[in-house]
Amino acid sequence: MDGLVDWFCGRLLFWIPFVLSLSVHEYAHALAASWLGDTTAETQGRLTLDPAAHADPVGTVLLPLVGVPFGWAKPVPVNPANFRGAGDGRLGMLLTAAAGPASNGLIAVACALGLGVEHLASPEAALGPSGKVLASTVLMNVTLAMFNLLPVPPLDGSRVVDFLCPDALRPAWSWIYARGGLGIAILLGGSVLLGVDLVSWSRALGQWLVNQALT
Amino acid sequence: MNPRLRTALVWFVLLAVLAGVVWLGSADQYATRTYETLATDVTNQQVSAVEIDGEDLIVHAGAQDYRVKDVAQDDVLSWLDENNVPVRFHPSAANPILAVLLGLAVIGGVIYFLRRRQLGAGGAGGGTTIFDMRRSNARKLTPGVEHTRFADVGGHAEAKEVLADVVDFLKNPARWTSAGVRLPRGVLLEGPPGGGKTLLARAVAGEAGVPVFVISASEFVEMFVGVGAARIRDLFETAKKSAPAVVFIDEIDAVGRRRGSGLGTAHDEREQTLNQLLVCLDGFEPSTRIVVIAATNRSDVLDRALLRPGRFDLRLSLGFPDLEARADILRIHCRSKRMEPGIDLRAIAALTPGVSGAMLEHLCNEAGIRAVRRSRRESVEAIIQTADFTAAVETAAKVERKFDALDALFVESTSQFTQPTGEVYARLTLTDGVIAEGRVLWADSGYVKLQPTPSELGETEGARLIPKGQIRAVEALPGTSLAAEIRPDGWALRRTETA
Ligand SMILES: Nc1ncnc2c1ncn2[C@@H]1O[C@H](COP(=O)(O)OP(=O)(O)OP(=O)(O)O)[C@@H](O)[C@H]1O
Ligand SMILES: [Mg+2]
Numbered sequence: 001m002d003g004l005v006d007w008f009c010g011r012l013l014f015w016i017p018f019v020l021s022l023s024v025h026e027y028a029h030a031l032a033a034s035w036l037g038d039t040t041a042e043t044q045g046r047l048t049l050d051p052a053a054h055a056d057p058v059g060t061v062l063l064p065l066v067g068v069p070f071g072w073a074k075p076v077p078v079n080p081a082n083f084r085g086a087g088d089g090r091l092g093m094l095l096t097a098a099a100g101p102a103s104n105g106l107i108a109v110a111c112a113l114g115l116g117v118e119h120l121a122s123p124e125a126a127l128g129p130s131g132k133v134l135a136s137t138v139l140m141n142v143t144l145a146m147f148n149l150l151p152v153p154p155l156d157g158s159r160v161v162d163f164l165c166p167d168a169l170r171p172a173w174s175w176i177y178a179r180g181g182l183g184i185a186i187l188l189g190g191s192v193l194l195g196v197d198l199v200s201w202s203r204a205l206g207q208w209l210v211n212q213a214l215t
Numbered sequence: 216m217n218p219r220l221r222t223a224l225v226w227f228v229l230l231a232v233l234a235g236v237v238w239l240g241s242a243d244q245y246a247t248r249t250y251e252t253l254a255t256d257v258t259n260q261q262v263s264a265v266e267i268d269g270e271d272l273i274v275h276a277g278a279q280d281y282r283v284k285d286v287a288q289d290d291v292l293s294w295l296d297e298n299n300v301p302v303r304f305h306p307s308a309a310n311p312i313l314a315v316l317l318g319l320a321v322i323g324g325v326i327y328f329l330r331r332r333q334l335g336a337g338g339a340g341g342g343t344t345i346f347d348m349r350r351s352n353a354r355k356l357t358p359g360v361e362h363t364r365f366a367d368v369g370g371h372a373e374a375k376e377v378l379a380d381v382v383d384f385l386k387n388p389a390r391w392t393s394a395g396v397r398l399p400r401g402v403l404l405e406g407p408p409g410g411g412k413t414l415l416a417r418a419v420a421g422e423a424g425v426p427v428f429v430i431s432a433s434e435f436v437e438m439f440v441g442v443g444a445a446r447i448r449d450l451f452e453t454a455k456k457s458a459p460a461v462v463f464i465d466e467i468d469a470v471g472r473r474r475g476s477g478l479g480t481a482h483d484e485r486e487q488t489l490n491q492l493l494v495c496l497d498g499f500e501p502s503t504r505i506v507v508i509a510a511t512n513r514s515d516v517l518d519r520a521l522l523r524p525g526r527f528d529l530r531l532s533l534g535f536p537d538l539e540a541r542a543d544i545l546r547i548h549c550r551s552k553r554m555e556p557g558i559d560l561r562a563i564a565a566l567t568p569g570v571s572g573a574m575l576e577h578l579c580n581e582a583g584i585r586a587v588r589r590s591r592r593e594s595v596e597a598i599i600q601t602a603d604f605t606a607a608v609e610t611a612a613k614v615e616r617k618f619d620a621l622d623a624l625f626v627e628s629t630s631q632f633t634q635p636t637g638e639v640y641a642r643l644t645l646t647d648g649v650i651a652e653g654r655v656l657w658a659d660s661g662y663v664k665l666q667p668t669p670s671e672l673g674e675t676e677g678a679r680l681i682p683k684g685q686i687r688a689v690e691a692l693p694g695t696s697l698a699a700e701i702r703p704d705g706w707a708l709r710r711t712e713t714a
Contacts, residue, residue, distance in 0.1 A: 009236045016233040020226065050222040051229070127284050128247055129237045171649070174685055 013129070015064050017137040019051045021107055021144060022073040025100040026054040029076040032099035036092045037084035041076045075154070090163050097159035101145040108141035108209060116213035126214060138213075139206035146202030152183040245273055245282035253283050257298050265295055268305035363417040369547050369572065370540025371411060374531040378402070378419050381506055385423040385459045388504055399529035401496055401507045403467075403522070405514035406533035409573025412510035413465060415533065419508060420461045427461040428454050432469040432509075435488050443470065443488030451495040451505075459504035467509040471517045489518060496526045535571055538564055544572050548579035553586075555600045563604045574611065581607035640668070640692035645685045652692065653679075 027049050030041035045053055055061060059072035083092030115134040119126035149157040153176065165173045176183060256262050256276045266273040272283045272291070295302055365375050384391050384398045391398055404412040420427030430450060435443040454460045470488045496507060509527060511517065521527055536544060541564035549560065567575065582603040590597035639655040643665065653667040656678060663686070666678045 009239060012232060012236050016229045020229060045218075048218060048222055050218065050225055052225065124247055124249075127249070132284075133233065133237055174645075 011065055011067060013133050014136060018064050018140060019060060021104060021141055022060060023049050023051040023054050024103050024107060026073050026076050028099040028103035029096055032096040033078045036095060038079050038082035040079045044077060046076050093159050094163040097156040100156050101148045104141040104145040108138045111137045112209045112213040119214050135210045138209050139203060142206035143202045152187050153177050245280055248281040248283055250283055250286055257300060262300050264301045266303055266305035273305055363421040365418050365422055367547055368411055368415050368418050369544030370536040371415060371533055374533060377531060382419055382423045385425050385504055385506060401527035402529045403527035404510045404531050404533055406512060407571060408512050409571035410533040411572045412533055416463045416508045416510060425459045425461055426457050427463055429463045431465045432467045435470050444491035447488060447491045447495055454505055462505060462507045464509045466511060468511045468513040468516055471521050493520055535569055541567060541575060544575045545579060548576050552583050553598045555598050558601050566608050578607050578611060642690045642692055643681060643686050651679060651681060
C-alpha cells in the first residue's frame, strides 16, 4: 500500500504543475485574442485559468496521470476575422499563437527564480522534494514552449511560419498547412520510430536554467 | 458558483495537494545529504552499506542513515563497488496492479467531473446536471400571454383558412367529434426562412386561447442516448395535462431527418428521439385536444414516417408572399407607425418581388428609422414618407444581393452538402494566389467542387476539389443566375482557427 501511495504522489508531483501550466498556456491564447479584439474564446468560456475549461480527458488527464510525459489541452478557438486593425489578421494570429509558449517561458523563469531563492535560503531544501518539483516544472514549461514552437501544424509554431512564409513558398506551405494533424502525426510517429528525442535541446535549456538557479 | 471563485478554488485545491505531497516527501525518515558527504564518508570508510531507492541512494553510515538524491548512476555505483561498499536494493512495497487501479479510479472521477461540468455549461441556465436533463424545457405560454392573431399574419390566406378549423377544433371540439370527423393533429408548416411559420403557429395558439408549448427541436438533440427521447415524452405528458393545448416544435428537421443515414452514437440518439416523437404523435386518442404544429424549412429531408397520414398529415407550404400579401404585410407592420397620408404601400410592395415577410418587416423598421433620423435633423415629427421606403428598399437590395447565390453555397453549406439551384460561376482566389474559375458543382463544410471553364483552346480539365480553407476571396462571374457580383470577405470563409 505504501508503494502505491508513493507512486501516486509521484504522479501528482508531475501532474498538478502540468495541468496548471497547460491552463495558463490556453488562457494566454484566449487573453491575447481578446486583447486583439476576438472574443470567440471568451464566449466559449475559455478566457479563464480554470483547468476544467481547458482539460482534454485524454491529453490532460489520462496520459499524464498514468505516467506518459506528454499531453495536450483543448485548443482555443480563434477567429482571425475579428481582430482589430488593418491587415488580414495573420499578425494577430501570430501574436495569439505566440502568447501560449511565451506564458510557459514566463512560468519557467518564475519557477527557476523560485528555485534560486530557495537555494539561497537553504541548499539542502533545494535538493529536496520542493526543489525537485520546481526544477521539474521549469523543465516541463521549457519543453512545452519549445515543443509548441515546432513549425508543424497544428502546433503554435506553424502560425509563426504562416506569418513569415515568403509568397514564393506559400503554395507548398498551404499544402502542408491544409493537412493539419497529419504533420504532427508524422513528426511524433517518425521521432518514435527513429528514436529521435525531439525535446532534448529544450531539456538541455531547462537544465541550464535550473543549474543557473542553483548557483 | 462565480466562475472566478471557482477557478481560484480549483487552483487552491490543486496547489494545496501539491504542497501536501511535497511535505509528505520531505517528511522522509532519512535526512538528505549532499553527494560530498557521501564521498567523505566513503573515503573515511564510515559507510557500512548503500541501498538503491529509485534515483536515490540510502546510505547506512555510522551513527546516522541518510539519503543522497539523484545519484544512483552507473559511475557512482561502480565507484562504490571499488571502495568495497555493499550495494543492494531498498525493499519497496510497490504494487503495480493496485497502483494502476487507483490511477484509473482517479482518472474516472476526473472525467466524470469534467463531463458534468460540460453539460452544465451547455444547458441554458448553466446549472443543468445529468439529473434534470431529462426534463424538456419547453416554454409554456399560458392563454392571454399570446397576443398574436391571424390578423397579424399577412397573406397565407389558404393556410389561415385551414388553421381556422384547427382553432375551432380546440375551442369547440363537440362540433367536430359529434360529426365523427378526425381532424389533423399534426400540422407541418414548411417554407423558406422568414416566411412567417413561427408567427402563424403563435397565431393559432393566440386565436384558440389555449396554452402553447414552444420548443425548438434542436433542444432535443443531446449527446447522451435517450435524453432527447425522454424530453419528448416529458413534453407530451405536460401538454396532455393542460389540454386543450398546442405543441409547437420549431425547426423540426433537427430531429426529423430521415433515419438510417450515417453511423455512430449521434445517430442512435437522433433515431431514438425521432422514434419517440413518432410514438408520442400516435399516442393520444383522437379526442385529446392537442394539436402539434411543426415548422421547418427543409421538409425535403424529413423522415417519411413523420409525414404519413395520422401524423403531420396537414402540410402547409408557406412560400414567399405575392404582391397582395406583401402589401398586407407592410400594412400590418406599419399599423403602429405614423405615416404620411396617401402613401401607397401597394406601390412599395411592387418594388420588392421575391422578398420574405421578415424582410418586409425589416423594411418597415428601416423606413421608420430613416423618418426618425430626419425628424431629429429637421426637428419635425417622425412621419414615414414614400422616399424613406424607397431608400430602405435600395439599401436592403444592395445588402441582399451579397447574400444571394454564393452565400447560400459557402455559408449555408457549412455542414451540409449543397448543390446550387441555378448556374453558379465563380472566380476563387486561393491563399497561394492561384485563381480558379468555373462552375460550382457543389459545396459542403470543407470543400467546393469546381468545374473549370474550358479555356479558349477548347481543352477541358477535370473538376477540381478546393478546400474552403484555402479560399481567400470569392467573386461571382457573369452567367450566374442569381447574383451579378459578390465579393465576400475572404476571411469570412476561413474556418475558425485554433491556438
Ligand atoms: N406573413 C407575415 N405577416 C406578417 N409578418 C411576417 C410574415 N412573415 C414574416 N413576418 C415577419 O417576419 C418575422 C419572422 O418570421 P417567422 O419567425 O415567422 O419566420 P419563420 O418562417 O419561422 O422563419 P425560420 O424558418 O427562419 O424560422 C416575424 O416575426 C414577422 O415580424
Ligand atoms: Mg421560425
